[in-house]
Amino acid sequence: GDSVTQMEGPVTLSEEAFLTINCTYTATGYPSLFWYVQYPGEGLQLLLKATKADDKGSNKGFEATYRKETTSFHLEKGSVQVSDSAVYFCALRNQGGSEKLVFGKGTKLTVNP
């Protein structure tokens, strides 16, 4: 079945450091790919998405590119801030229709001043 694997955390960075969180997927067909962010005590919020190969999703300085050849959707940010501290989830949904998003286990990011 469909699955998402993302790097285990926790990840601890200093402010202004470069961030990469790796995400790879296994899916039948051509899924849509998503990154969600969860701040403490809150629900998941959509951060960015990409719906086809070579699409780049971007939001709030975060970027991820849909790489079909490597089945990857790595999350990057050039300069992280303390306010980016959160748990990040990679997810996919089958384009043909699916009752659910398939989520990775989440990566906790802590950014220190």
Added chain:
Amino acid sequence: NAGVTQTPKFQVLKTGQSMTLQCAQDMNHEYMSWYRQDPGMGLRLIHYSVGAGITDQGEVPNGYNVSRSTTEDFPLRLLSAAPSQTSVYFCASSYSMYGDSPLHFGNGTRLTVT
């Protein structure tokens, strides 16, 4: 613009008690779902609905019931609470179950069963 609203935010139950977690959305979304989030397990789908009057089971439906009498509301009922149901519950909706429809999440209900 409320989005997805869940109540209550916190709840403590004794084993064997029943309760209903409320979920309402104001985005006219056809698709609604319930997930539970447990440490090390990620998010798992409990039940979902593709429209009023239609519900179906997800990965972990045992011990839970749902109904969808209106487009806006999708309550989750715990029939007889067990400690294994201690978790954070999220309601989520999207305009469809296809392709690029992202899920919109509520802020969650943290449930403890003693």
